[in-house]
Amino acid sequence: MAKHQPSRRCISCREARHKRDLIRLVRGADGSVAIDPTGKAAGRGAYLCAQQHCWDRALAHRLVDRALKVALDGATRDQFATHAAALPKELAENE
Numbered sequence: 544m545a546k547h548q549p550s551r552r553c554i555s556c557r558e559a560r561h562k563r564d565l566i567r568l569v570r571g572a573d574g575s576v577a578i579d580p581t582g583k584a585a586g587r588g589a590y591l592c593a594q595q596h597c598w599d600r601a602l603a604h605r606l607v608d609r610a611l612k613v614a615l616d617g618a619t620r621d622q623f624a625t626h627a628a629a630l631p632k633e634l635a636e637n638e
């Protein structure tokens with residue numbers, strides 16, 4: 544492993560990865576959940592790998608709901624499914 548790189552754990556596969564390989568979801572003050580492209584938005588956050596597999600699994604098992612203690616509405620789930628469809632199926636393990 545490299546020295547001290549910022550890493551976070553994916554809520555779906557539970558792997559720790561560099562932040563750049565993860566996508567942050569953030570829960571807003573109103574309880575809505577959004578993709579946080581900057582990774583710095585205020586609010587409770589959860590991370591998913593930038594690969595379809597983890598998103599599909601998270602949506603199927605309501606892992607985002609659990610991690611952020613919310614119930615995702617249908618529109619948000621659809622939005623995340625659309626986002627997932629644009630991601631690579633799997634990230635390369637190492638570079």
Ligand SMILES: [Zn+2]
Binds near residue numbers: 555592
């Ligand atoms: Zn993952």
